[in-house]
Amino acid sequence: xxxxxxxxxxxGKSVFFNRLTGAKVLESNYPGTTVDFMKGWMRLEGEDVExxxxxxxxxxxxxxxxxxxxxKMLAENKDSVIVCVLDASKIERGLYLALxxxxxxxxxxxxxxxxxxxxxxxxxxxxxxxxxxxxxxVVPTTAISxxxxxxxxxxxxxxxxxxxxKIIESAGGRESAAVS
Amino acid sequence: MPLSVDARWDLIxxxxxxxxxxxxxxxxxxxAIAELTVKPLTGIPVAIAxxxxxxxxxxxxxxxxxxxxxxxxxxxxxxxPWLQSVFPGGLKNPFYALMxxxxxxxxxxxxxxxxxFEAFGVLTSGFFVVFGVVLWAVxxxxxxxxxxxxxxxLPRLAVLVDTVLHKIGLHGYAIVPTFLSLGCNVxxxxxxxxLETRKxxxxxxxxxxxxxxxxxxxxxxxxxxxxxxxWIFLTLAIGYLGFGFILNKIVPGKSxxxxxxVPPYQMPTLRNIVRKLWIRTxxxxxxxxxxxxxxxIIVGLMYLTGAMDWLAAVLGPLLMxxxxxxxxxxxPLIAGFLxxxxxxxxxxxxxxxxxxxxxxxxxxxxxxxxYFPCLATFALMLKExxxxxxxxSLASLVAMVFVYGxxxxxxxxxxxxx
Numbered sequence: 001x002x003x004x005x006x007x008x009x010x011x012g013k014s015v016f017f018n019r020l021t022g023a024k025v026l027e028s029n030y031p032g033t034t035v036d037f038m039k040g041w042m043r044l045e046g047e048d049v050e051x052x053x054x055x056x057x058x059x060x061x062x063x064x065x066x067x068x069x070x071x072k073m074l075a076e077n078k079d080s081v082i083v084c085v086l087d088a089s090k091i092e093r094g095l096y097l098a099l100x101x102x103x104x105x106x107x108x109x110x111x112x113x114x115x116x117x118x119x120x121x122x123x124x125x126x127x128x129x130x131x132x133x134x135x136x137x138v139v140p141t142t143a144i145s146x147x148x149x150x151x152x153x154x155x156x157x158x159x160x161x162x163x164x165x166k167i168i169e170s171a172g173g174r175e176s177a178a179v180s
Numbered sequence: 181m182p183l184s185v186d187a188r189w190d191l192i193x194x195x196x197x198x199x200x201x202x203x204x205x206x207x208x209x210x211x212a213i214a215e216l217t218v219k220p221l222t223g224i225p226v227a228i229a230x231x232x233x234x235x236x237x238x239x240x241x242x243x244x245x246x247x248x249x250x251x252x253x254x255x256x257x258x259x260x261p262w263l264q265s266v267f268p269g270g271l272k273n274p275f276y277a278l279m280x281x282x283x284x285x286x287x288x289x290x291x292x293x294x295x296x297f298e299a300f301g302v303l304t305s306g307f308f309v310v311f312g313v314v315l316w317a318v319x320x321x322x323x324x325x326x327x328x329x330x331x332x333x334l335p336r337l338a339v340l341v342d343t344v345l346h347k348i349g350l351h352g353y354a355i356v357p358t359f360l361s362l363g364c365n366v367x368x369x370x371x372x373x374x375l376e377t378r379k380x381x382x383x384x385x386x387x388x389x390x391x392x393x394x395x396x397x398x399x400x401x402x403x404x405x406x407x408x409x410x411w412i413f414l415t416l417a418i419g420y421l422g423f424g425f426i427l428n429k430i431v432p433g434k435s436x437x438x439x440x441x442v443p444p445y446q447m448p449t450l451r452n453i454v455r456k457l458w459i460r461t462x463x464x465x466x467x468x469x470x471x472x473x474x475x476x477i478i479v480g481l482m483y484l485t486g487a488m489d490w491l492a493a494v495l496g497p498l499l500m501x502x503x504x505x506x507x508x509x510x511x512p513l514i515a516g517f518l519x520x521x522x523x524x525x526x527x528x529x530x531x532x533x534x535x536x537x538x539x540x541x542x543x544x545x546x547x548x549x550x551y552f553p554c555l556a557t558f559a560l561m562l563k564e565x566x567x568x569x570x571x572x573s574l575a576s577l578v579a580m581v582f583v584y585g586x587x588x589x590x591x592x593x594x595x596x597x598x
Contacts, residue, residue, distance in 0.1 A: 009374070010443050026459060027452055028329040035373035065373040065381075089444075091200055095192045103182050117444055120210070122203030130199040144449060164183060171194040 002050045002077050003042070003156065006070065006101065007085035008094060009056030012113045014038075015143035016085060017053035020153070035066045037073050044156060052077070058093070060100045074101070081159045082108045083152070088118035088125060088140065098134075099164070107159035108136045111152055115140040133170045135162040210445050217336045218442070227340055230333065234324045242313075242320035243402050251312035255296045260304050264292060267303075278480040279303050284533055297404075297528040300483070306476035309400060309525040310469055317399020318464050319457065321363050326456045330448035334359065335440060348421055349428030349435040351375070354384055358420075361392040364464060365557040368392065369564060378569070379433025383424065385561055386573045389553035390580055391420040396468065396521035401545060404528045408542055415546055419584055427576065467556055468519065475518035479511055479526060488514075502582070504589040504598045505544050506535060516548050518555050523548050539597040543588050551581045 005013045014027045014034050021040030026033055038053040057070035074082075082101050086094030091112065102108050112118075112125060131138040137155035141148030183191065216222045260281070269276030271283045271290055282300040283290045293299040296308035328334060334356055342352030353374065361368025365388055372384045393401070393416065402409060428435065482488040488511055496507030508530050516523035527544055530536060536544070553561065562570060592598025 008441075010441055026456055028326075028334075028456075035370055064376050092192050092196050095195065096188060099183070099188055099191065120208065120444075122205055124201040124203060126199040126201075130195065133195055133198065144446070167195075168191055171191055171198070 002080035011087045012143040088112040110138045112140045116142045242316040246316035302476040314396040321395040335442045348424030363395040400524045475522045503585045
């Protein structure tokens, strides 16, 4: 099993990578710090698992070199679990990539990173509900300070492929109860 | 069956309506700072202040405190005399000349050097360049750079310079590879990857390789000719923008808008700063030390075997006639293929011997910047560009060196200083 870290540029994938593997990848606060993939090893329930830090991508239709690398990494690692790292303060566009990955049949875990930034911006996300709709584990994280990592790692094993139709159903079925 | 783009957005809309709630936004201090740094009226003075602060720290910390205050004394007053006294051989012994001190002619007599710029030895000049000057410059640069990076200032700078850079077909994002290249061109070239079209990447790489001096080079130039730094940067900036403008006109392809996120400001963490400083400085040492030492050996051997004199004689007319620099400049130019910092160091040795006028020093420093990227950068460009683009980059290089170098000479002649 392999784990791929995927998400938009500058959502903190490299911070995840360094935290989880203890490796030394450059982290910066601007998009495009990682333009090539990085591999490392992490311990998952007593097992050594390969973790790959994939360059940031907005979608799976590549528009630049870094996105090409990202799409290629995904295609080459059919047997992997994808940790979709989202910017919790810009959750909608992050979900786009996450849905694309889920549609392709990869088991996924969603990390709502920059949780602190979202709180600053007064954005509240109903994590449990999101988890119910998507059918994949959703974990709020603040990578810089390390919050939420333990939970994230413990949920990786729970990731399983979800049919997109099922997500549509659970999203649509509750529409009447929308906007709380 | 995959969803269409619209269907996917519809789904996201449904999901977020049920799970996300946007509360009233408070205007925080962060927001206020963010606005101050991107609005042109306040942003430009802030940018000038930031760059001035960056430069002052670079000079004071690396130049004044470490190099002048400590390293120059250590190397010139202790390391060089000690080596001169204990190393077997002596002046005129080839191995001694190669490793410690080649000496120089003063009044027809070969005399020992009294500083590490002049000595030209692997253990003296080579070590001095790396550990006496450049290491501190690189450290100072990356410390400041890491703080700016982690705080999130660079994307704001990109927004500010976007208009100017668009005139030469580049996006404001180009400031990131450019700034990175001021530390080392190698990561700078890698950072061109988020640029969308091959045209933009080609232009960016070519401009970086020609006009952006690396931190190692800046550090040693600052030590050698501090009073000229303003003119040097101005000359390079004019070249960067001017040549960028021309390239944009003649290179086929598009320069589309690149939409970049401006991330929120963050307080840099000490942990990440220290780690980045360590990663980058150690990478620098791994690349720099072998190349500087190898370069010193090659240049030393070329002097000893007479190859350097032969080259100087062959290329002398061109150097003197077209660029207005003495034939001795051939030695730093050779070293510059491997390492620019070593090349400037050798130039420093020539300067100390008093065979160059101020304007010749200036021209040589500029030539060293623009005539060829260092070997490490060139190797990376070979990897990143296709065959046609490599030829294009090389052609641009040759054209640029002759046009710009000649132009500087011409300006010098007109001003009566060449």
